[in-house]
Amino acid sequence: MTKVTVLGAAGGIGQPLSLLLKMSPYVSTLALYDLRLAPGVARDLSHINTNATCVGFDKDAIGEALDGAHIVVIPAGVPRKPGMTRDDLFKINAGIVANLVRAAAQHAPRARILVISNPVNSTVPVACETLKKMGAFQPGKVMGVTTLDVVRAQTFLSDSLGADSYSRESMKRAVTVVGGHSGATIVPVLLDPKLRSKLVGRRRYDSYVHRVQFGGDEVVEAKQGAGSATLSMALAGYHFADQILRSIHLEKPDVAPLPAFVYLPGIEGGAELQKKLNTKTEYFAAPVELRRGDVVRIDTKWLDSLGDLERKTLQVCLGELDGNIQKGRRFVQSKL
Numbered sequence: 001m002t003k004v005t006v007l008g009a010a011g012g013i014g015q016p017l018s019l020l021l022k023m024s025p026y027v028s029t030l031a032l033y034d035l036r037l038a039p040g041v042a043r044d045l046s047h048i049n050t051n052a053t054c055v056g057f058d059k060d061a062i063g064e065a066l067d068g069a070h071i072v073v074i075p076a077g078v079p080r081k082p083g084m085t086r087d088d089l090f091k092i093n094a095g096i097v098a099n100l101v102r103a104a105a106q107h108a109p110r111a112r113i114l115v116i117s118n119p120v121n122s123t124v125p126v127a128c129e130t131l132k133k134m135g136a137f138q139p140g141k142v143m144g145v146t147t148l149d150v151v152r153a154q155t156f157l158s159d160s161l162g163a164d165s166y167s168r169e170s171m172k173r174a175v176t177v178v179g180g181h182s183g184a185t186i187v188p189v190l191l192d193p194k195l196r197s198k199l200v201g202r203r204r205y206d207s208y209v210h211r212v213q214f215g216g217d218e219v220v221e222a223k224q225g226a227g228s229a230t231l232s233m234a235l236a237g238y239h240f241a242d243q244i245l246r247s248i249h250l251e252k253p254d255v256a257p258l259p260a261f262v263y264l265p266g267i268e269g270g271a272e273l274q275k276k277l278n279t280k281t282e283y284f285a286a287p288v289e290l291r292r293g294d295v296v297r298i299d300t301k302w303l304d305s306l307g308d309l310e311r312k313t314l315q316v317c318l319g320e321l322d323g324n325i326q327k328g329r330r331f332v333q334s335k336l
C-alpha cells in the first residue's frame with residue numbers, strides 16, 4: 001500500500017503528473033492538494049479504471065492530504081514568464097515550499113519529499129533547513145527533481161548527433177546531468193566515450209551544452225507568458241517518482257540511476273564527491289542510489305568519464321551554485 005501526495009496538484013505540472021501517477025501500478029492512494037481545484041481534478045482522475053484511489057483535498061485539509069504519505073511531490077508555486085530567471089521566483093516559492101515541507105514533516109514524517117518548485121538550487125536548501133530547524137531532517141529523504149535536464153540532455157544529444165543514426169531511445173545511458181537546475185549550473189556529462197568524440201568540435205559541444213542549460217527558456221519563450229515546461233516536466237517527475245516507487249516495492253530500477261539535487265554531507269559518497277570536486281558545496285545534483293525509496297549513496301563513477309570541457313563547465317557551475325544555496329539557507333535562518 002503506497003500513498004503519494006501531490007502538493008500543487010491542480011497546476012500545469014500537477015495535473016498531468018497526477019494523471020501519470022494514477023496509471024502507476026505501485027500507487028494505491030493518490031492524494032491531490034492545491035489551493036484551488038484539487039477535488040475537481042481528483043474526481044476527474046477517479047473515473048480512470050486503474051487501481052489507485054484518487055482523492056482531492058481543499059486548501060484547509062492539508063493534514064488529511066498528507067497523512068501517512070510515503071512520497072510527497074511538490075510542484076506548488078509560480079512559474080516563470082519570459083524575461084525572468086528561476087531565481088526571480090524565489091521570493092514567492094521559498095515561502096510556499098517552507099510551509100508545505102513543514103506540513104509534510106508534521107503529517108507524513110517518513111515521506112520522501114520530491115521538490116519540483118523553482119528555483120530548485122535554493123528551494124531544496126529551504127526544504128532541508130526548514131526540516132533541520134524542526135529536528136526532522138533525514139538527508140536521504142529530500143530530493144530536488146532535476147530529471148527534466150536528463151530528459152532534455154538525451155533528446156538534444158540525439159538531435160545534435162543526428163536522430164537517424166542516434167535515436168532518442170538509444171541515448172538513455174549515453175548522458176547524465178550533474179550540478180544544479182538553472183543555467184550554467186546544469187552540467188551534462190557524456191558517459192559514452194565514443195559519443196563524446198563525436199561532439200568534440202568546440203562549437204558543437206558548446207551549442208549542445210547551451211541548449212541543455214537553457215532548454216527551460218526555450219519553453220518559457222514559446223509559451224509567451226503562459227508559463228514554463230509542464231508536460232515534459234510531468235513526465236520527468238513521473239520517471240523520478242517511479243524509481244522511488246520501484247525501490248519502495250523492492251523492484252530493480254529500469255533505467256540508469258537518475259540524478260537528484262541532494263544534501264551531500266548527510267549521504268554516503270557525498271564527502272568523496274566534495275573531495276574529488278575540490279568543493280565545499282553542500283548541495284549538488286548527481287546520480288543517486290536508492291534503497292527502500294531513500295537516497296543511500298551518491299554515485300561518483302561519472303567523475304571518471306569527465307572530459308576537459310566538462311571539467312571547465314563544472315567549475316563554472318560550482319562558482320554559481322553556492323550563491324543559490326546560501327540564499328535558500330539564509331531565508332530559513334533569518335526566520336527565527
Ligand SMILES: NC(=O)C1=CN([C@@H]2O[C@H](COP(=O)(O)OP(=O)(O)OC[C@H]3O[C@@H](n4cnc5c(N)ncnc54)[C@H](O)[C@@H]3O)[C@@H](O)[C@H]2O)C=CC1
Binds near residue numbers: 034077115116120
Ligand atoms: N524542477 C524542474 O525541473 C521544473 C520546475 N518547475 C517549477 O514548478 C513550479 C510549478 O509550475 P507549474 O505547474 O507550471 O505552475 P502552475 O502555476 O501551473 O501551478 C502551480 C500550482 O501550485 C498551486 N499552489 C500555489 N501555492 C500553493 C500552496 N501554498 N499550496 C498548494 N498549492 C499551491 C497553484 O494553485 C497552482 O495550481 C514552478 O515553480 C516552476 O518553475 C517547472 C518546470 C520544471
Ligand SMILES: O=C([O-])CC(=O)C(=O)O
Binds near residue numbers: 148
Ligand atoms: O524554465 C523554467 O522556469 C522551468 C524549468 O525549470 C525547466 O523547464 O527546466
